[in-house]
Amino acid sequence: xxxxxxxxxxxxxxxxPMISLQHIYKSFEGKEVLRDLSIDIARGESVVIxxxxxxxxxxxxKHIIGLLRPDSGHVMIEGRDITEMRPVELNRFRQHxxxxxxxxxxxxxxxxxxxxxxxxxxxxxxxxxAIAARVEECLEQVHLHGVxxxxxxxxxxxxxxxxxxxxxxxLKPEILLFxxxxxxxxxxxxxVVADLIVEMDRTLxxxxxxxxxxxxxxxxxxDRVAMLFQGHIVxxxxxxxxxxxxxxxxxxxxxGRAEGPLTDGTNE
Amino acid sequence: MIRVLEQIGRVFLRLFExxxxxxxxxxxxxxxxxxxxxxxxxxxxxxVRLGVDSIPVVFLTAMFTGMVLALQTFIGFQRVHAxxxxxxxxxxxxLRELSPVLVGLMVTGRVGSSMAxxxxxxxxxxxxxxxxxxxxxxxxxxxxxxxxAGIVMLPxxxxxGDALGIGGGYLVAVRLMHANPVQYEINTYQFLDMNDxxxxxxxxxxxxxILTLTGCVRGYYTTGxxxxxxxxxxxAVVNASLIILLSDFFLTKLLx
Numbered sequence: 001x002x003x004x005x006x007x008x009x010x011x012x013x014x015x016x017p018m019i020s021l022q023h024i025y026k027s028f029e030g031k032e033v034l035r036d037l038s039i040d041i042a043r044g045e046s047v048v049i050x051x052x053x054x055x056x057x058x059x060x061x062k063h064i065i066g067l068l069r070p071d072s073g074h075v076m077i078e079g080r081d082i083t084e085m086r087p088v089e090l091n092r093f094r095q096h097x098x099x100x101x102x103x104x105x106x107x108x109x110x111x112x113x114x115x116x117x118x119x120x121x122x123x124x125x126x127x128x129x130a131i132a133a134r135v136e137e138c139l140e141q142v143h144l145h146g147v148x149x150x151x152x153x154x155x156x157x158x159x160x161x162x163x164x165x166x167x168x169x170x171l172k173p174e175i176l177l178f179x180x181x182x183x184x185x186x187x188x189x190x191x192v193v194a195d196l197i198v199e200m201d202r203t204l205x206x207x208x209x210x211x212x213x214x215x216x217x218x219x220x221x222x223d224r225v226a227m228l229f230q231g232h233i234v235x236x237x238x239x240x241x242x243x244x245x246x247x248x249x250x251x252x253x254x255x256g257r258a259e260g261p262l263t264d265g266t267n268e
Numbered sequence: 269m270i271r272v273l274e275q276i277g278r279v280f281l282r283l284f285e286x287x288x289x290x291x292x293x294x295x296x297x298x299x300x301x302x303x304x305x306x307x308x309x310x311x312x313x314x315x316v317r318l319g320v321d322s323i324p325v326v327f328l329t330a331m332f333t334g335m336v337l338a339l340q341t342f343i344g345f346q347r348v349h350a351x352x353x354x355x356x357x358x359x360x361x362x363l364r365e366l367s368p369v370l371v372g373l374m375v376t377g378r379v380g381s382s383m384a385x386x387x388x389x390x391x392x393x394x395x396x397x398x399x400x401x402x403x404x405x406x407x408x409x410x411x412x413x414x415x416x417a418g419i420v421m422l423p424x425x426x427x428x429g430d431a432l433g434i435g436g437g438y439l440v441a442v443r444l445m446h447a448n449p450v451q452y453e454i455n456t457y458q459f460l461d462m463n464d465x466x467x468x469x470x471x472x473x474x475x476x477x478i479l480t481l482t483g484c485v486r487g488y489y490t491t492g493x494x495x496x497x498x499x500x501x502x503x504a505v506v507n508a509s510l511i512i513l514l515s516d517f518f519l520t521k522l523l524x
Contacts, residue, residue, distance in 0.1 A: 091403050092403060094402070097401060107395055118404075123403060167402070171403075
């Protein structure tokens with residue numbers, strides 16, 4: 001396992017990291033969101049990035065898949081710098097990724113089946129029979145049955161997330177990204193979704209990056225937990241190391257206290 | 269005084285920014301339209317949505333415009349005993365000007381707005397990010413079929429509008445104002461040449477491009493949830509209508 005924090009990213013001579021964010025800076029309309037963010041993620045690892053609302057977790061995830069470009073810094077995926085890629089090349093490269101969005105982001109003009117078949121129809125030469133079989137397989141992977149003909153608006157929040165997962169894995173990606181997979185779900189469904197992420201990570205043998213502010217979910221699915229604060233990683237370690245951390249920022253976040261360094265200087 | 273100048277400067281800056289953005293998106297749409305996969309099925313779906321589904325609106329607009337035009341010109345021309353020119357005026361006005369502009373404006377209200385709302389909703393619900401994450405360029409998947417549908421289908425709607433406008437004019441002049449039907453028909457075609465038809469159709473394609481691209485661009489750059497979608501929809505209609513009216517003058521100057 002590779003551990004890198006805001007300090008100099010450490011390189012493992014034996015294995016190139018699958019994902020390497022190097023000194024990322026990103027501002028929106030003069031507001032600096034990411035400030036010298038660096039993290040390495042090894043192949044097959046499940047990393048959870050935690051942090052409060054508005055700390056740049058989603059922005060970090062969007063940098064990994066190239067939906068956002070950094071103001072400066074590099075995003076290396078399997079040793080290739082995606083910030084240097086031309087849009088057409090980057091577009092093609094994204095087939096290595098599967099991303100599940102916060103509310104599912106399912107195409108509401110399509111049925112569940114069409115949503116999952118969408119990337120298969122666009123990027124493969126599979127026959128309709130093969131596509132139907134693959135869609136069925138993906139739905140089974142997320143434990144959903146008999147919903148293929150339904151519209152996204154007919155599904156519950158938890159089901160929409162799972163269909164989003166099914167769509168994300170349809171092209172058999174090497175990297176899976178989960179954006180707040182349990183936000184807005186009740187605790188039981190959150191746990192079901194967390195179990196599903198663990199299961200997918202194991203059976204599909206992917207490198208997984210999840211962002212969340214739900215510590216219970218984070219500890220369940222992570223090989224490694226990293227905490228984002230003020231635009232960079234302030235703590236990075238296994239769930240056990242993370243829980244034992246003496247960093248007051250981490251302790252305040254885990255305990256969910258209103259007072260502490262996380263809220264100093266804010267009105268929250 | 270400085271504040272006023274600042275405000276004026278800001279307005280001009282924004283105007284230049286918007287113009288630059290519009291042409292950048294036009295260029296990107298053109299570039300993506302020649303790259304596979306083409307998604308011809310989606311092209312046809314958009315053509316039906318923009319073209320076939322707009323027929324009732326075009327029918328009423330063009331028919332009644334032709335009718336009111338005949339009525340107005342007949343009453344006016346009667347004063348100078350020039351009723352025989354009514355057919356020519358209606359036909360020329362419909363073909364060269366009214367049909368392309370009115371169809372363009374009506375389709376902007378009906379389709380340009382819904383494109384902005386649809387794409388804007390996709391933006392705020394992260395569906396556009398999802399498209400990109402699924403290795404699909406949103407310009408290719410969303411813009412190209414819509415813009416092609418606009419360029420291809422608007423001329424068909426304008427031809428329909430031409431026929432209905434001229435027909436409506438004929439009905440009013442002959443049935444209501446008791447003009448001689450044979451003479452009216454002869455007068456209608458007497459001063460027309462094919463250039464009148466072609467120039468109307470070229471305008472129609474240009475307006476089709478303007479209204480679809482403006483709807484798509486406004487939707488694509490939506491921010492701020494449901495309120496933002498509302499703003500984009502309004503901006504799409506207002507901007508596209510203004511660009512159509514302004515470009516109409518320059519196209520007319522260029523084409524005649």
